[in-house]
Amino acid sequence: MNASPMNSEPSPSTTPGSPTLPSTLWPRAAEPPSVEEARALQERLAPEVRAQPLDVERVELVAGLDVSYTEGRLVAAAVVLSARTLEVVDSATVASEPRFPYVPGLFAFRELPPLTDAIDRLGTPPDVFVCDGFGLAHPRRFGLACHLGVLLDRPTLGVGKTPFIGRAEPPAPERGAWSPLVDDGEVVGRALRTRTGVKPVYVSIGHRVDLDSATELVLRMAPSYRVPEPIRRADRLSRDRLGV
DNA sequence: GCGACAG
């Protein structure tokens, strides 16, 4: 499939006199933005996020995304699984080098370029993308999952393994239990127990899904391990291709 | 001002 963006905003050239901002088409842009530009871009794109129900029953293909690193190199992986059987039906990897530092809150600017490259190499377009990280649960409500979703105009959601922002009460110990993740008085995600007695994962929407749909899908994709199968497969594949 | 801070 093609990860080309669909943004129909006016180009920066239509606002002469304003400070130069990175194109909304990033990461298609040749150069990575500055930290200041990156934050400004997030604030500009955050209003594009749409929360809407996703008919999980009709989801057939789910993609998991992840990136592994070692000494100046990285490998991004996109793996497509059957939602019904959790079997891998397609996958793609891309080897590259980090071109943006790890900065909390700007994760997307580090991982989106290699991830969209990997997605471009997929031959099977999935119904939804599961990101390793957060979406709405972000200081500017525009984490990696939101950025990818708006870029592709496709359903996305984020699953984090450790809390980033917000506060959540510990969910009941049973698998399926959850508690709201609240930041600044706003529900931005959920702490979700995917395995009884095991620490929860943190789910937030990316784009074109709502929190109920995202929760249901994550539970369905994590029948036996804490981390959803699509992410586990992407993690394993990227690590293998890295040679670690 | 200080600490915390997705991967």
Added chain:
DNA sequence: ATCTTGTCGC
């Protein structure tokens, strides 16, 4: 993310 061994438990 990555650096790192064994160990307790299902």
